[in-house]
Amino acid sequence: MGDVIATYQVYARPGSLEKKAEDIALGLTIGSWTALPLLEQKQLLKHKGRVTALQEFYDDEHPNRFGEVRCEISIAYPTYNFTFDIPAILTTVFGKLSLDGEVKLLNLEFDNEDLSRFPGPKFGIKNIRSKLNIQDRPLLMSIFKGIIGRDIHFLREQLRDQAMGGVDIVKDDEILFDVNISFEDRIIAGKEILDEVYEKTGKRTLYAVNLSGRTMDLVDKAKHASELGADALLFNVHTYGLDMLQTLAENNEVQLPIMAHPAYSGAYTSSNFYGVAPDLLLGNLTRLAGADFSLFPSPYGSVAMEKEKTLAIARQLTEENGLNQAFPVPSAGIHPGLVPLLYHDFGNDCIINAGGGVHGHPEGAAAGVRAFRQAIDHVIQQNTHRATKAQELEAALAKWGGTS
Amino acid sequence: MGDVIATYQVYARPGSLEKKAEDIALGLTIGSWTALPLLEQKQLLKHKGRVTALQEFYDDEHPNRFGEVRCEISIAYPTYNFTFDIPAILTTVFGKLSLDGEVKLLNLEFDNEDLSRFPGPKFGIKNIRSKLNIQDRPLLMSIFKGIIGRDIHFLREQLRDQAMGGVDIVKDDEILFDVNISFEDRIIAGKEILDEVYEKTGKRTLYAVNLSGRTMDLVDKAKHASELGADALLFNVHTYGLDMLQTLAENNEVQLPIMAHPAYSGAYTSSNFYGVAPDLLLGNLTRLAGADFSLFPSPYGSVAMEKEKTLAIARQLTEENGLNQAFPVPSAGIHPGLVPLLYHDFGNDCIINAGGGVHGHPEGAAAGVRAFRQAIDHVIQQNTHRATKAQELEAALAKWGGTS
Ligand SMILES: [Mg+2]
Ligand SMILES: [Mg+2]
Numbered sequence: 003m004g005d006v007i008a009t010y011q012v013y014a015r016p017g018s019l020e021k022k023a024e025d026i027a028l029g030l031t032i033g034s035w036t037a038l039p040l041l042e043q044k045q046l047l048k049h050k051g052r053v054t055a056l057q058e059f060y061d062d063e064h065p066n067r068f069g070e071v072r073c074e075i076s077i078a079y080p081t082y083n084f085t086f087d088i089p090a091i092l093t094t095v096f097g098k099l100s101l102d103g104e105v106k107l108l109n110l111e112f113d114n115e116d117l118s119r120f121p122g123p124k125f126g127i128k129n130i131r132s133k134l135n136i137q138d139r140p141l142l143m144s145i146f147k148g149i150i151g152r153d154i155h156f157l158r159e160q161l162r163d164q165a166m167g168g169v170d171i172v173k174d175d176e177i178l179f180d181v182n183i184s185f186e187d188r189i190i191a192g193k194e195i196l197d198e199v200y201e202k203t204g205k206r207t208l209y210a211v212n213l214s215g216r217t218m219d220l221v222d223k224a225k226h227a228s229e230l231g232a233d234a235l236l237f238n239v240h241t242y243g244l245d246m247l248q249t250l251a252e253n254n255e256v257q258l259p260i261m262a263h264p265a266y267s268g269a270y271t272s273s274n275f276y277g278v279a280p281d282l283l284l285g286n287l288t289r290l291a292g293a294d295f296s297l298f299p300s301p302y303g304s305v306a307m308e309k310e311k312t313l314a315i316a317r318q319l320t321e322e323n324g325l326n327q328a329f330p331v332p333s334a335g336i337h338p339g340l341v342p343l344l345y346h347d348f349g350n351d352c353i354i355n356a357g358g359g360v361h362g363h364p365e366g367a368a369a370g371v372r373a374f375r376q377a378i379d380h381v382i383q384q385n386t387h388r389a390t391k392a393q394e395l396e397a398a399l400a401k402w403g404g405t406s
Numbered sequence: 407m408g409d410v411i412a413t414y415q416v417y418a419r420p421g422s423l424e425k426k427a428e429d430i431a432l433g434l435t436i437g438s439w440t441a442l443p444l445l446e447q448k449q450l451l452k453h454k455g456r457v458t459a460l461q462e463f464y465d466d467e468h469p470n471r472f473g474e475v476r477c478e479i480s481i482a483y484p485t486y487n488f489t490f491d492i493p494a495i496l497t498t499v500f501g502k503l504s505l506d507g508e509v510k511l512l513n514l515e516f517d518n519e520d521l522s523r524f525p526g527p528k529f530g531i532k533n534i535r536s537k538l539n540i541q542d543r544p545l546l547m548s549i550f551k552g553i554i555g556r557d558i559h560f561l562r563e564q565l566r567d568q569a570m571g572g573v574d575i576v577k578d579d580e581i582l583f584d585v586n587i588s589f590e591d592r593i594i595a596g597k598e599i600l601d602e603v604y605e606k607t608g609k610r611t612l613y614a615v616n617l618s619g620r621t622m623d624l625v626d627k628a629k630h631a632s633e634l635g636a637d638a639l640l641f642n643v644h645t646y647g648l649d650m651l652q653t654l655a656e657n658n659e660v661q662l663p664i665m666a667h668p669a670y671s672g673a674y675t676s677s678n679f680y681g682v683a684p685d686l687l688l689g690n691l692t693r694l695a696g697a698d699f700s701l702f703p704s705p706y707g708s709v710a711m712e713k714e715k716t717l718a719i720a721r722q723l724t725e726e727n728g729l730n731q732a733f734p735v736p737s738a739g740i741h742p743g744l745v746p747l748l749y750h751d752f753g754n755d756c757i758i759n760a761g762g763g764v765h766g767h768p769e770g771a772a773a774g775v776r777a778f779r780q781a782i783d784h785v786i787q788q789n790t791h792r793a794t795k796a797q798e799l800e801a802a803l804a805k806w807g808g809t810s
Pocket of ligand 2: 098579580581
């Protein structure tokens with residue numbers, strides 16, 4: 003058993019931070035040190051938090067507090083102090099501390115032995131690519147639109163349209179719950195439609211169905227989805243907690259890739275001064291807990307995140323750490339004209355995810371999907387030879403613009 | 407079925423917000439409206455989000471963006487759109503929106519019928535007071551200190567000391583997990599010590615044991631605690647999600663009051679621009695989900711929260727809404743000299759909660775408890791007659807200062 007190293011951002015006057023850092027390291031572990039008798043120090047040493055790094059960035063001043071600069075503190079927390087579950091880890095490293103003024107949790111590092119105690123993605127990029135038999139390009143995903151209040155026929159039509167266009171994955175909207183159309187009915191209808199399209203076109207489309215409801219029902223629902231032949235689960239993990247994602251990922255009767263939706267995560271990743279860094283939450287922890295896909299705002303769309311932050315998320319999802327890789331899914335406001343930028347930033351192993359950019363195509367959703375597929379092909383082919391743009395893509399570029 | 411009304415804070419130029427508010431109301435419900443055929447508008451009307459209020463505070467300008475003022479938008483979300491669970495509600499009202507720039511969720515309002523679908527506190531202030539047979543004063547709680555890495559004998563001694571001083575409740579530290587001393591052993595030892603103290607002194611002390619571990623084990627652990635005769639559960643709800651608190655509160659085999667710890671909540675309540683208002687999270691939702699006690703930083707201690715925010719939390723925990731009331735527990739850095747301030751702010755129905763302020767007393771933890779009990783008695787008696795200060799209180803005031 004090793005340490006979990008947590009890195010924090012705080013602002014302080016240069017040279018003033020050492021004591022505060024030591025206080026955190028002690029306060030979140032054994033409480034006090036210097037006052038203890040030598041024998042007790044010896045007994046408690048393996049439980050003691052230690053400051054392992056302290057950096058001051060002199061040119062990065064606080065926007066509102068004169069003389070304070072950005073600092074990063076790293077503290078090693080012995081895993082002896084907690085059961086190895088995410089709630090215990092988060093409580094230890096950022097429980098009380100999250101309430102203690104301007105401090106942001108930037109990252110958590112685990113040694114290799116501890117990393118292997120997390121499930122990671124059950125399928126990961128490699129197995130999802132095999133499922134779809136697509137190796138050499140980003141995948142394309144589209145989203146149902148305006149499904150709330152509609153019936154199963156409306157869903158079937160939309161799903162058929164998107165699949166007929168040749169999309170790789172269709173996902174439920176994250177705000178679609180099991181009211182008008184039940185979870186089970188969506189899975190059954192999805193399977194029927196997608197099998198029918200496969201017979202017609204030879205193209206396999208996966209459907210990620212929104213797993214929602216009460217915490218204690220999720221595992222049974224996920225198992226049932228697995229039995230019914232669902233393709234993948236969408237999961238609003240941040241309204242349940244990362245441990246629930248891990249629970250689903252670890253369950254062997256849930257043989258489905260899990261797509262982590264970032265709903266509600268902005269509540270604790272958006273501030274530059276408080277909360278948790280987006281790449282830690284939507285990258286590192288989401289992957290460790292077992293998501294096969296992680297959605298996050300792209301740098302270009304309607305709901306935008308800074309490019310640097312999105313690249314850090316993608317890095318945490320895909321870098322070598324002994325666990326399967328998870329697909330980065332930069333999302334929101336994506337149209338075909340953005341495909342070259344997304345490809346440039348995220349490379350081959352990402353998912354192009356579009357809602358309005360598919361459904362808003364002048365010739366309908368199937369054409370919208372084709373425009374995206376053409377944009378993807380075009381950007382891939384540009385690497386090898388001069389490609390000509392196809393008709394649906396031209397129409398999309400005329401509507402939304404872009405550099406494809 | 408009615409609406410859930412969510413109120414948000416945004417900053418905008420006066421007069422510019424109406425369209426944005428409408429876009430949110432539509433975007434988080436049926437997606438589009440004006441483009442729909444009349445028949446579909448008719449079908450979807452009951453699913454449509456509606457802007458119900460829009461206020462601009464002209465004298466409350468954004469600190470960094472010239473000309474933008476603080477605004478509050480209220481939107482009614484039909485409960486037809488979701489299953490009535492907290493993850494679905496949070497995803498609907500603040501899922502994608504939490505990622506969409508500078509927006510803070512201030513409050514959620516439910517109609518009476520919907521309120522009654524939440525469990526609320528199983529015991530509440532009234533039944534906890536009956537359990538302890540204390541009606542006429544704030545309760546006193548103390549916390550174990552420096553328990554990490556220690557053994558059961560250390561815990562027994564500390565618990566006995568605190569109980570012998572006459573404390574009403576002792577709670578585990580939130581960072582004490584089931585490693586060195588098991589959950590079961592703590593409950594059994596706690597019961598033994600506290601029964602022994604009761605026989606000696608006639609004073610009943612309750613022990614809140616930290617319920618931790620994997621999500622799927624929590625209900626069984628809580629039931630087991632109930633069977634073993636535990637007094638109360640401490641729960642780091644924000645690392646699990648509010649639905650898990652609700653699950654514990656709704657379970658009839660868990661006959662224990664639940665104390666919600668605010669660990670990790672600062673990650674999404676601390677920013678003035680992003681996240682969730684502290685009184686919504688630690689007050690309103692914590693009570694609806696079923697906590698009997700809610701801890702939060704007091705305005706006076708080492709980890710401080712603005713007074714106005716702490717009063718708003720206490721209000722949400724105690725105001726009449728048809729559910730039981732939950733105890734406000736202003737915490738962190740409390741010493742006996744602060745008791746008059748806490749009593750002034752939070753009144754009779756609150757809990758005075760101290761760690762260092764008990765254990766750091768010059769004459770030890772039992773004296774530390776007596777000093778607090780004396781401070782409480784003193785402030786109560788001051789309302790009726792002139793009281794004299796007792797010895798332990800004098801020693802505490804000499805050490806920490808204060809106006810008692
Ligand atoms: Mg959506
Ligand atoms: Mg503590």
